[in-house]
Each structure stands twice: as structure tokens, then as C-alpha cells.
Amino acid sequence: MSTIIGIIPARYASTRLPGKPLVVIGGKTMIQRVYEQAKKVKELEEVYVATDDARIADAVKKFGGKVFLTSADHQSGTDRCAEVLSKLDAQVDVVINIQGDEPFINPAQIALVASCFNDSSVQIASLIKKLDKENEVQNPNTVKAVINSLGNALYFSRSPIPYRRNPEAQITYYKHIGIYGYLAQVLTEITRLPQGAIEKAESLEQLRWLENGYAIRLKETDMETISIDTPNDLIKAEAYLRVNK
Numbered sequence: 001m002s003t004i005i006g007i008i009p010a011r012y013a014s015t016r017l018p019g020k021p022l023v024v025i026g027g028k029t030m031i032q033r034v035y036e037q038a039k040k041v042k043e044l045e046e047v048y049v050a051t052d053d054a055r056i057a058d059a060v061k062k063f064g065g066k067v068f069l070t071s072a073d074h075q076s077g078t079d080r081c082a083e084v085l086s087k088l089d090a091q092v093d094v095v096i097n098i099q100g101d102e103p104f105i106n107p108a109q110i111a112l113v114a115s116c117f118n119d120s121s122v123q124i125a126s127l128i129k130k131l132d133k134e135n136e137v138q139n140p141n142t143v144k145a146v147i148n149s150l151g152n153a154l155y156f157s158r159s160p161i162p163y164r165r166n167p168e169a170q171i172t173y174y175k176h177i178g179i180y181g182y183l184a185q186v187l188t189e190i191t192r193l194p195q196g197a198i199e200k201a202e203s204l205e206q207l208r209w210l211e212n213g214y215a216i217r218l219k220e221t222d223m224e225t226i227s228i229d230t231p232n233d234l235i236k237a238e239a240y241l242r243v244n245k
Contacts, residue, residue: 002093004114004181006044007084008034009077010100012053016230021056023234025103026241030228031056032063033103040107043114044096050080076205078180082191085184093117095187097180101228103237104244105179109223113181116217123186124209125217126153127177129224136175143176143204145218153216156204174218177225180206190214 010021010031017023021031028036031049038047049060052072060067070083081097094117096110109127116125128145136142140158148154155161156176164171182190190209199208206216228237 002117003045003091004043004094004096004117005088005092006038006041006047006096006098006110007081008038008047008049008098008100009080010049010051010053010056011080012051012056014229017228017234019055020228021051021100022059023228025228025234025237029059029063030103031060031100032065034098034100034105035060035063035065037103037105037107038098038110041110041114043111045092047098048084049100050077050084052080078182078187078205079191081182082187085187092184095182095184097182099178099225099227102225103228104226104240106223106225109177109179109221109225112219112221113179116181116219117183119217121215122217123183123214124190124206125181125219126206127179127221128174128218129177129221131173131175137173143178145174145176147174147218151217151219153206153210153218155210156202156206158202158204174220176206176218177221186214 012019014020022029049067050070051057052070057067057069068084070080074080077097081095096113113125116122131137137160143156144161145156146154146161193208193212196208196211
């Protein structure tokens with residue numbers, strides 16, 4: 001049986017919402033809410049926060065969480081996860097990278113990513129959700145994914161893909177949800193890869209992995225996520241909490 005852990009990258013710096021992991025939502029910091037949701041996932045042997053900031057580390061310790069201070073030079077949460085993995089003494093088979101800005105993430109989504117690794121051929125796993133609104137399809141901030149018949153990603157893009165040249169074609173568009181699972185060895189490998197042209201063009205790190213021949217298994221979810229990126233998102237999160245206590 002595989003040993004699976006969850007890691008929550010949490011960066012203090014944020015252009016639109018500085019100190020984002022420490023904002024308080026309904027009496028708890030956002031990082032505490034994410035951590036508590038992750039701890040509900042029975043498939044996870046352990047959950048850690050990976051941060052570059054002592055203030056976040058102190059807050060995690062205060063609520064009883066486990067935390068690693070990592071380099072401030074990492075370009076992505078994937079790199080931060082890889083550093084934590086390198087510091088662990090215990091055997092780890094799979095790492096789940098859990099977004100630190102989704103305080104109400106459903107534990108079932110994390111478990112769904114973990115379930116992908118029941119297939120021994122899976123190297124990397126993530127989630128997708130059907131898009132039914134045209135404005136989301138056209139929105140470059142909504143990353144779209146195209147999958148093959150095996151359930152693996154063909155490509156990710158900020159553009160609407162596939163392009164509908166034939167207006168009568170029945171196309172389902174999928175939104176990529178940015179939670180990742182990696183085989184431990186694969187996580188170590190992909191963080192050593194140089195950036196490629198398509199990653200730089202789209203500003204999507206997963207394109208580096210595809211460009212280098214790694215397969216990304218995608219499972220479909222119907223659960224929506226609520227990300228906190230702006231002060232206005234905080235207002236929406238408080239409203240959500242009042243309705244979903």
C-alpha cells in the first residue's frame with residue numbers, strides 16, 4: 001500500500017492580497033482551514049505546510065500543525081513540495097500538492113487525486129471540471145485542458161481548446177483544477193527540468209512536464225473550488241461560510 005502525504009505550499013507574498021495564508025475567515029486563518037480540510041482525508045498519512053515565512057510557520061505551530069520552512073527562491077508550489085520531500089526521513093510514495101488558498105477544499109477532491117495512484121502507471125495526477133459558461137471558456141485566467149481516451153492530458157491552455165472550427169461539433173470544455181499528485185521520484189525529477197518555450201508562453205508549469213514526456217492523469221470532479229486571491233474574494237468566502245456552517 002502506497003504511503004501518501006499532503007503538502008500545502010503557503011507563500012506570504014501576494015500582489016493582490018499580501019499575507020494571504022494568514023487572513024482570518026470565520027475566526028480561523030486560511031492556512032488553518034486548508035490544513036483541517038486536508039487532515040480529514042484518510043488516504044493521507046500526514047499533512048505538512050511548506051512556507052518561506054516565519055509568521056506562517058508560527059501560525060501553523062500555534063494550531064498544532066506540522067510545518068517546514070523552505071527557501072524563498074522557489075518559483076512554484078511544486079518546488080516547495082520537492083524541498084519538503086527531500087527533508088523527510090520516512091518513506092513516501094506519493095505527494096499531493098494542496099492549494100493553500102482554497103479554505104473550503106472538499107476532502108473528497110484530495111481523495112480523488114490520491115485514488116489515481118491505484119493505477120501503477122500514473123506518474124502525475126490532477127482534476128478537471130466541465131465548463132458550461134462561455135465567459136469561463138473565453139477567460140484566460142481559467143485554464144482549459146484537453147484529455148485523451150486514456151484520461152491523460154494532451155494539453156493545457158489559457159485559450160479555449162479545442163478550437164471550434166466546425167460550429168456543429170459537440171465539444172465539452174474542461175477547466176483544470178490546480179491540485180496535483182506526484183509519484184515521489186517524479187516530483188524530484190520534474191523540479192530539475194528547465195523551463196520550456198510553451199511553459200513560458202502560457203505561464204503554466206504543467207506544460208514543462210508534458211513537453212518532457214510525463215503523463216498527467218486527469219479525473220473529473222463536479223465539485224467547485226473557492227480560491228481567495230483578492231479582498232473581494234474574502235467577502236465572498238465569509239458569505240459562503242455563513243450559509244455553509
